[in-house]
Amino acid sequence: MNGFAGTGRLVRLALWRDRLVIPAWVLGMGAFLVATTAMFQEQYARHPALLEPDTRIVVENPGMRVLGLVTGPHVGGYTLHRDALVLAVLAAMMSVLAVVRHTRQAEELGREEMLRAGAVGRYSSLMAAVIVALAANLVLAALLGLGMVVAGQPVAGSVIAGASIASVGIAFTGVAAVTAQLSSTARGATGLSSAALGLAFLLAALGNMLGTVDSAALRVTSAWPAWLSPIGWGQQMRPFADNLWWPLGLSLPATTVLFGMSVVLAGRRDVGRGLLPERRGAPHATPALSSPIGLVRRQQRAVLLGWAIGLLGFGLVFGALSAQIEGLEGEATEWYAAFGGDAGLLGAYWASMMQIAGMAVAVYVVTLLLRLHHDEAQGMLESVLGTAVSRLRWLGAYAVNALVGATLLILVFATAMGVTGGQALGGTVSLLRDLFGAALVQLPAIGTLGAAVVVLITALPRWSVGLSWALTVFTIFAGPMFGPSLDLPTWLLDLSPFTHVPNAPAEAVGVGPILGLGLTCALLAVAGMSLLRRRNLTLPA
Amino acid sequence: MRAAVKLVIEEVIPVATAITISGLVKDFGPRSRALDALNLQVRTGEVHGFLGPNGAGKTTTIRVLLGMLRADAGRVSVLGGDPWRDAVALHRRLAYVPGEVNLWPNLTGGEAIDLLGDLRGGLDADRREALLERFQLDPTKKIRAYSKGNRQKVALVAAFSSDVELYLLDEPTSGLDPLMESVFQDVVQELRAAGRSILLSSHILSEVEALCDRVTIIRAGRAAESGTFDELRHLTRTSVVVDTAVPPTSVARWRGVHDARVHDSHAEFSVDPGELNNVLEHLVGLQVRSMITSPPTLEELFKRHYGEDTVPARGSGAEVVTSR
Known part of the structure; x- marks a missing residue:
């Protein structure tokens, strides 16, 4: 077992390095679940008669089933319909980032070389990273279960709930262990894992949407695609109803197999290299590359392509669902009606989907803009600003790429949804026109979040990454998808730019919110620019 | 072979000084003074050695000269301009090689060279080819596949491919092998012969002795000594x-x-x-x-100026002796 020598010491190193990051993830997720569970517990204690009809809404409506499964009328289960998907994605990302941080990133930065020059085995870092991620997920499972008990839920269901969410984190620990061997960069490894996560979500969502509803409209039997996804496996544990343990019999062996694969792959490659081939490239830069804008585009093109494919897939699926939405009746209509007043269910459905896509695109914009900080902290900026490029031109290159990328992505989504939606309902051309309009009104809100991130990067460079993500998560939770159901005060909801996005195409677009968002975006951008011009750069020593 | 690819460099009309720094102060936080009333002068057309122990403030000084850090006090002039205010205009007339070369891992060396050249306002294609050959650099490899020395060469070729008035070189040869070191010295000599100004920060004493007309030794953020080697020797x-x-x-x-x-x-x-x-x-x-x-050997000279506990020779440690 020489290949694993020194693992114990590396586990301690990883735990020490993660002593703030992992507790922050776990506690944040726990607090979120406790708060929402307590809120629903109190709400249904006041109106117990509403629980069953509310459950029927989310069971009957295929669009709502995208978020997850609810089985039987139960407060805990109903809460998880709101929270489980978000928590599962967060658990997966926590695990992926932890594994990549201690494996591929350490190699990329040359730390692995230092470690391996000691009496440290070939697989020790990988093993240590997996151990730490698994431990984090075990703590997460316990904490989430405990949190639901504290918020007044039965013990058995709470424990299953914690385990079902952590099982997704555990499965993606295995996925990241493999992707860290495939790609030679940390970004690439994280990107591949994220793509797998997107696929897992799509399969689970598709399986649930295509599932069959029982006669009482309180239980969905998922279609086969859900059984191909770790997120689906977690949902099939059906906490607070069936309380099944056996779906863990799918995710745990899958994780073991993935880890085994990663060890085999790690044994076949050189330190610092990936398994995906390292090709030679062009001896000259093309004119398209030779500008700050071209450089950013080049750095971002693979990521943009991945996002475009993802949004294309979601758009096609959500568009195809339009026909089923039109057939909805009863209480299921109320949720969408909030997005569109009396203008009809379909318009409200499209408005809600477009806003969700807008928030997703905003996440893309934040990842892109955070490269501003990456350039500065990693030293690439030093070479660029050593030439005849001004700070504002460098910032402008990112702004242009963010704007073009965001427009492209949201239009891809609108096109995909229009094509399959038009196929299902007829009237493709007018639907496309409506959806393009609805897509473009998302941009001012996306731009406002982007400009706020720029201000953070220029004002507080060292803290900008954490603060930017905190801001992004806040604006999404205070936005129209979660905000109203979280019972947040109005002034807090108003702080999120997404709250002010018009409900197009369900309602006419008012000029006020667009102008307001545009102006806020411009003011923040100016603030960011003037801060950037004044401060010292934080270059590597 | 080398003669065939010799660089063609046009003569420039000299101005008095390429770089003038007087009384430069740079603080990082309240109790962290990186530069403490530094004086430095690089004359037009000279190769000026910039020496000092690790952490003395060499890189900080160069980053102030590039307008990446803002001076807290003192006067800084680069090619007659203010490096903070006129950064972009000045950067068209100078080229910079950082001490730690961090480039984009997924670009090839050739792409990075072209990119940096274009961002500076264009590079000379013939010079680029000549330099690639002299430094024996394969431009089709990805930056992440290069060794430290080869990454250094990418930065050197990118800088020397542009015909500019001033070159700021921050420990440019720290990863080069002896053959490449001598290619580097040849190129610098050619640039000097053509009247270009060069600020060369380095720890390699033989390189400094071979190339530099004058040197400034910096210690703890202050210029401890400045002059030609003979002048420095006379002080020791x-x-x-x-x-x-x-x-x-x-x-x-x-x-x-x-x-x-x-x-x-x-x-x-x-x-x-x-x-x-x-x-x-x-x-x-x-x-x-x-x-x-x-x-005194160079080694002794430097050790005397670098070391904190040795008795300073007469004239050193006192205020700077810049213009002679």
Whole structure:
């Protein structure tokens, strides 16, 4: 077992390095679940008669089933319909980032070389990273279960709930262990894992949407695609109803197999290299590359392509669902009606989907803009600003790429949804026109979040990454998808730019919110620019 | 082969100084003074060595010269402009090689060279090819596949491919092999012959001696010394080893003598530059049988200026001696 020598010491190193990051993830997720569970517990204690009809809404409506499964009328289960998907994605990302941080990133930065020059085995870092991620997920499972008990839920269901969410984190620990061997960069490894996560979500969502509803409209039997996804496996544990343990019999062996694969792959490659081939490239830069804008585009093109494919897939699926939405009746209509007043269910459905896509695109914009900080902290900026490029031109290159990328992505989504939606309902051309309009009104809100991130990067460079993500998560939770159901005060909801996005195409677009968002975006951008011009750069020593 | 790819560099009309720094102060936080009233002058057309121990403030100085850090006090002029205010305009006329070359891992070396050249306002394609050949750099490899030395070469080729007035080089040869080191020295000599100005920060003393017209030694954020090598040598003690017929017991008491060690008729000591004649007069009286005097080696020169605990030679540690 020489290949694993020194693992114990590396586990301690990883735990020490993660002593703030992992507790922050776990506690944040726990607090979120406790708060929402307590809120629903109190709400249904006041109106117990509403629980069953509310459950029927989310069971009957295929669009709502995208978020997850609810089985039987139960407060805990109903809460998880709101929270489980978000928590599962967060658990997966926590695990992926932890594994990549201690494996591929350490190699990329040359730390692995230092470690391996000691009496440290070939697989020790990988093993240590997996151990730490698994431990984090075990703590997460316990904490989430405990949190639901504290918020007044039965013990058995709470424990299953914690385990079902952590099982997704555990499965993606295995996925990241493999992707860290495939790609030679940390970004690439994280990107591949994220793509797998997107696929897992799509399969689970598709399986649930295509599932069959029982006669009482309180239980969905998922279609086969859900059984191909770790997120689906977690949902099939059906906490607070069936309380099944056996779906863990799918995710745990899958994780073991993935880890085994990663060890085999790690044994076949050189330190610092990936398994995906390292090709030679062009001896000259093309004119398209030779500008700050071209450089950013080049750095971002693979990521943009991945996002475009993802949004294309979601758009096609959500568009195809339009026909089923039109057939909805009863209480299921109320949720969408909030997005569109009396203008009809379909318009409200499209408005809600477009806003969700807008928030997703905003996440893309934040990842892109955070490269501003990456350039500065990693030293690439030093070479660029050593030439005849001004700070504002460098910032402008990112702004242009963010704007073009965001427009492209949201239009891809609108096109995909229009094509399959038009196929299902007829009237493709007018639907496309409506959806393009609805897509473009998302941009001012996306731009406002982007400009706020720029201000953070220029004002507080060292803290900008954490603060930017905190801001992004806040604006999404205070936005129209979660905000109203979280019972947040109005002034807090108003702080999120997404709250002010018009409900197009369900309602006419008012000029006020667009102008307001545009102006806020411009003011923040100016603030960011003037801060950037004044401060010292934080270059590597 | 080398002659065939010699660089063609046009003459420029000289101005007085390429870089003037006076009283430069740079603080990082309240109790962290990186530069403390630094003075530095690089004349047009000279290769100026910039020396100092690790952490003395060399890289900070260069980043101020590039407008990446803002001076807290003092006057800084690069090619007649203010590096903070006129950064972009000045950067068209200068090229920079950072000490730690961090480039985009997924670009090839050739792409990075073109990109940096274009961002500076264009590069000379013939020079680029000539330099690639002289530095033996394969431009089709991805940056992440290059060794440290090869990454350094990418930055050097990118900088030297542009015909500019001033080159700022921050430990540019730290990863190069001896053959590449000599290619680097040849290129710098050609640039000097063409009247270009170069600020060269380096720890490689032989390189500094071979290339630099004048040097400035910086310590703890202040210029400790500045001048030509001869001038610096004149400021430093000569070491003497002598055998005399009469035992030289009184050596340690003579004016200007330091570190004296006497053993029977043998003495070893160092002498302040101004007192050599005086010491000789004493020695004549003791009947010298053999005598070796040696000027300070570069190593000694630098160690004396770098080390904090050694006794400073006369003139050093005092305010800077810039313009001579």
